[in-house]
Amino acid sequence: MLIKVNRKELTKHISIVQKAISQRTTMQILEGIKITAKDNTLILTATDTEISIETKLKAIVEREGEIVINSRLFGDIVRKLENDIINISVENYTMNLKCGDSIFNISTQKADEYPDLPKVEDDIKIIISAKDLKNIVKKTTFAVSTDESRIVFTGVLMDIKKNFINFVALDGFRMAIQKLVKETGIENKVIIPSRSLNELVKIIDDDIDVALNISRNNIVFKFDETVFYSTLLSGEFFSYSALLRDENKISTTVSKREFQLAVERASLLAREDRANLIKLNVNENYINIKSNSEIGDVFEKVRTSEHDENLDIAFNSRYVLDGVKILESEDIVLNFTDSVNPLIITEAEDETYIYLVLPVRLAG
Amino acid sequence: MLIKVNRKELTKHISIVQKAISQRTTMQILEGIKITAKDNTLILTATDTEISIETKLKAIVEREGEIVINSRLFGDIVRKLENDIINISVENYTMNLKCGDSIFNISTQKADEYPDLPKVEDDIKIIISAKDLKNIVKKTTFAVSTDESRIVFTGVLMDIKKNFINFVALDGFRMAIQKLVKETGIENKVIIPSRSLNELVKIIDDDIDVALNISRNNIVFKFDETVFYSTLLSGEFFSYSALLRDENKISTTVSKREFQLAVERASLLAREDRANLIKLNVNENYINIKSNSEIGDVFEKVRTSEHDENLDIAFNSRYVLDGVKILESEDIVLNFTDSVNPLIITEAEDETYIYLVLPVRLAG
Numbered sequence: 121m122l123i124k125v126n127r128k129e130l131t132k133h134i135s136i137v138q139k140a141i142s143q144r145t146t147m148q149i150l151e152g153i154k155i156t157a158k159d160n161t162l163i164l165t166a167t168d169t170e171i172s173i174e175t176k177l178k179a180i181v182e183r184e185g186e187i188v189i190n191s192r193l194f195g196d197i198v199r200k201l202e203n204d205i206i207n208i209s210v211e212n213y214t215m216n217l218k219c220g221d222s223i224f225n226i227s228t229q230k231a232d233e234y235p236d237l238p239k240v241e242d243d244i245k246i247i248i249s250a251k252d253l254k255n256i257v258k259k260t261t262f263a264v265s266t267d268e269s270r271i272v273f274t275g276v277l278m279d280i281k282k283n284f285i286n287f288v289a290l291d292g293f294r295m296a297i298q299k300l301v302k303e304t305g306i307e308n309k310v311i312i313p314s315r316s317l318n319e320l321v322k323i324i325d326d327d328i329d330v331a332l333n334i335s336r337n338n339i340v341f342k343f344d345e346t347v348f349y350s351t352l353l354s355g356e357f358f359s360y361s362a363l364l365r366d367e368n369k370i371s372t373t374v375s376k377r378e379f380q381l382a383v384e385r386a387s388l389l390a391r392e393d394r395a396n397l398i399k400l401n402v403n404e405n406y407i408n409i410k411s412n413s414e415i416g417d418v419f420e421k422v423r424t425s426e427h428d429e430n431l432d433i434a435f436n437s438r439y440v441l442d443g444v445k446i447l448e449s450e451d452i453v454l455n456f457t458d459s460v461n462p463l464i465i466t467e468a469e470d471e472t473y474i475y476l477v478l479p480v481r482l483a484g
Numbered sequence: 485m486l487i488k489v490n491r492k493e494l495t496k497h498i499s500i501v502q503k504a505i506s507q508r509t510t511m512q513i514l515e516g517i518k519i520t521a522k523d524n525t526l527i528l529t530a531t532d533t534e535i536s537i538e539t540k541l542k543a544i545v546e547r548e549g550e551i552v553i554n555s556r557l558f559g560d561i562v563r564k565l566e567n568d569i570i571n572i573s574v575e576n577y578t579m580n581l582k583c584g585d586s587i588f589n590i591s592t593q594k595a596d597e598y599p600d601l602p603k604v605e606d607d608i609k610i611i612i613s614a615k616d617l618k619n620i621v622k623k624t625t626f627a628v629s630t631d632e633s634r635i636v637f638t639g640v641l642m643d644i645k646k647n648f649i650n651f652v653a654l655d656g657f658r659m660a661i662q663k664l665v666k667e668t669g670i671e672n673k674v675i676i677p678s679r680s681l682n683e684l685v686k687i688i689d690d691d692i693d694v695a696l697n698i699s700r701n702n703i704v705f706k707f708d709e710t711v712f713y714s715t716l717l718s719g720e721f722f723s724y725s726a727l728l729r730d731e732n733k734i735s736t737t738v739s740k741r742e743f744q745l746a747v748e749r750a751s752l753l754a755r756e757d758r759a760n761l762i763k764l765n766v767n768e769n770y771i772n773i774k775s776n777s778e779i780g781d782v783f784e785k786v787r788t789s790e791h792d793e794n795l796d797i798a799f800n801s802r803y804v805l806d807g808v809k810i811l812e813s814e815d816i817v818l819n820f821t822d823s824v825n826p827l828i829i830t831e832a833e834d835e836t837y838i839y840l841v842l843p844v845r846l847a848g
Contacts, residue, residue, distance in 0.1 A: 193752065193779065200749045214780075222749055226780035385564045385586055388557065415557065416578070416590035 121157045121185025121210040127201055127219065129177045133164050134195045136175045136346055139319040141191045142168035152188035154234045157181045165237065166191060171316050172237050172349040173323075185210055186231035197224055238349050244334040246280075246304055250324045250343070256287045257321045259298045259446055259473055261314040265291035272355035275311040278339075280304050288360050289314065294439045295360060299472040310334055311357055316350035323348070363462065363476060368455035370402055373425040373468055376452045379407075380444045382420035386411040387437035389418045395480055396438045402431040402456060411437070424454075433459045434480045443475035485521045485549025485574040491565055491583065493541045497528050498559045500539045500710055503683040505555045506532035516552035518598045521545045529601065530555060535680050536601050536713040537687075549574055550595035561588055602713050608670060608698040610644075614688045614707070616664055620651045621685045623662045623810055623837055625678040629655035636719035639675040642703075643724075644668050652724050653678065658803045659724060663836040674698055675721055680714035687712070727826065727840060732819040734766055737789040737832055740816045743771075744808045746784035750775040751801035753782045759844055760802045766795040766820060775801070788818075797823045798844045807839035 137153055145151060145168060156163040162179045166172070187210050198206065203220035210216070210228060217224040248256075265273035277288040282305055287298045320341055324330060333340040334352075341348040383398065390396040390411045401408040404427065409420040433456060443465055444452065451468035459482075465475040501517055509515060509532060518529040526543045530536070551574050562570065567584035574580070574592060581588040612620075629637035641652040646669055651662045684705055688694060697704040698716075705712040747762065754760040754775045765772040768791065773784040797820060807829055808816065815832035823846075829839040 190779065196752050200745060202745060221785040223783040224780060381564060381566060388560050415554065416588060419587040421585040
């Protein structure tokens with residue numbers, strides 16, 4: 121291999137593939153980035169077997185070749201170099217890297233030991249804008265389960281309908297649904313690991329489109345010069361639509377900011393070992409929130425739009441806050457039915473998002 | 485106690501005293517802030533027995549009083565309130581706190597169980613500007629020892645001479661000396677815990693003067709409405725001036741940025757378990773730096789001002805970098821004598837700072 125490559129471009133693309141490098145792999149080859157030089161292009165590949173990333177950049181390739189180099193060391197070196205152009209040559213599995221007054225010689229590994237990328241059959245193709253994708257990830261992944269023993273719930277369900285897609289995350293205490301209106305013409309369900317989605321959005325620029333290919337075991341996201349592969353989780357997801365309801369006894373509008381701050385203050389006295397318990401009394405014009413622990417108590421009052429019914433209901437404040445914090449509307453709508461059915465939170469100006477929290481049942 | 489206090493002012497002063505709250509105290513009372521209300525002033529006090537802070541703010545005091553309240557809870561509550569004015573009353577050791585639509589009732593403790601602040605006899609008084617003090621702390625505290633078994637070296641020596649003060653930190657591998665030109669008229673030596681200095685500079689605004697009072701066991705820093713007490717470390721410090729020298733075989737000037745980056749790159753292949761070893765060859769116009777580990781090697785070349793002598797010398801790259809990183813001059817001067825005596829680094833435009841690093845002796 122004998123190449124000349126722009127340092128800034130290489131730095132950018134190393135950072136992209138490094139999202140697929142696991143910190144705790146036991147396979148030494150997976151600590152490496154595979155570099156393929158041909159046709160005046162460098163192809164960088166990394167994988168942790170769950171996430172795989174391939175990204176391309178232009179380079180002057182004087183002699184083609186393919187090797188694997190330690191990702192962390194290669195990234196640290198390239199990031200700390202100073203000149204615009206890096207000269208790289210590989211002979212006898214040693215990479216010689218020259219840039220300005222710096223010379224590095226680094227051992228590399230054979231590329232043919234590197235695992236193959238997943239095969240993808242281009243079964244289903246959907247285009248989603250980076251903006252929508254980032255919004256979906258922000259509004260769902262926080263609600264997935266962290267319980268690895270029920271692995272499907274650590275992922276986000278992508279429930280594809282003919283005219284829309286629902287992205288659904290839940291953990292047994294709360295559920296987040298982001299709807300994306302989109303003519304797909306098909307029906308399908310896949311479950312994407314939430315970690316994949318969180319890593320994906322870190323490397324997507326704004327204002328671009330992302331093409332999704334879905335096959336049996338993998339989903340692939342293509343954008344710019346990059347292809348991002350994620351395995352899918354197999355298993356049966358919860359039939360989430362059963363939890364939704366059309367009728368609410370109370371639908372009341374509050375300022376998102378006022379409600380959030382009141383719940384945050386009330387939760388200062390809610391103790392984690394007592395389920396972060398806060399009690400809400402919903403009356404005609406206000407929601408009263410109270411909480412207490414052995415060190416004291418707190419009473420908060422949030423003005424609401426007027427409504428007829430009264431209700432007492434209790435929550436784990438953490439689950440309420442998680443869902444409220446990520447909302448962007450000035451006003452949000454709180455929908456209650458009774459003290460044992462979930463609170464459903466929606467945005468006043470955007471009907472595509474639903475956040476549902478189960479109440480805590482109080483003895484007596 | 486019955487008071488009205490401005491929320492922003494109270495928030496600011498709570499943040500100041502919280503610097504003296506230890507995360508791991510075993511005395512419950514030390515998790516608290518003592519609040520004294522009298523003469524339309526609130527006095528907040530906190531101590532971890534090593535650092536003590538007292539700070540004052542204006543308030544409307546309708547009924548005087550004194551209590552101790554949990555620092556973290558009180559701080560979290562006040563920071564999350566929204567209105568401008570907080571109404572606080574204390575009765576039967578319960579603090580009632582009202583602000584807007586928020587009401588908190590919090591248990592407090594008796595103030596008479598709170599430890600007294602150190603007595604200070606105003607023996608020695610020195611004024612130092614915040615700017616100088618922040619520079620001293622930045623350029624010395626990083627070099628103190630972390631070895632608690634030789635406690636004096638975890639502190640910074642303040643070596644007061646008639647016309648200047650030397651602030652000295654060392655750990656057996658390197659030494660940092662920041663000189664402050666100041667007519668003190670006295671001679672004295674005290675050792676200040678580096679943690680105290682680091683906490684102190686966090687709460688000092690720029691562009692103010694700080695008055696230092698030194699007594700036998702304590703040093704006190706006074707500024708604005710705040711008094712910061714620190715215990716002193718007792719014991720014999722190293723006679724550091726013996727390490728300094730007037731004659732250098734090589735005194736050569738390098739770009740601070742180029743030298744730092746070259747050492748940083750070289751240290752990418754220096755292994756921590758082999759003392760982060762980098763080897764320098766100082767010749768007429770360049771310093772060549774090399775390092776290697778089992779995965780590869782690196783060669784760096786940094787242009788220097790011209791000098792006659794040649795020298796080979798080796799260092800722990802971490803100790804070199806620690807001292808170079810904090811310098812602000814464009815050019816720095818590297819002073820060598822031979823391969824077993826320390827490298828002395830100074831700033832080209834500022835003679836008040838000296839950083840000294842011991843070389844690593846190589847076998848053979």
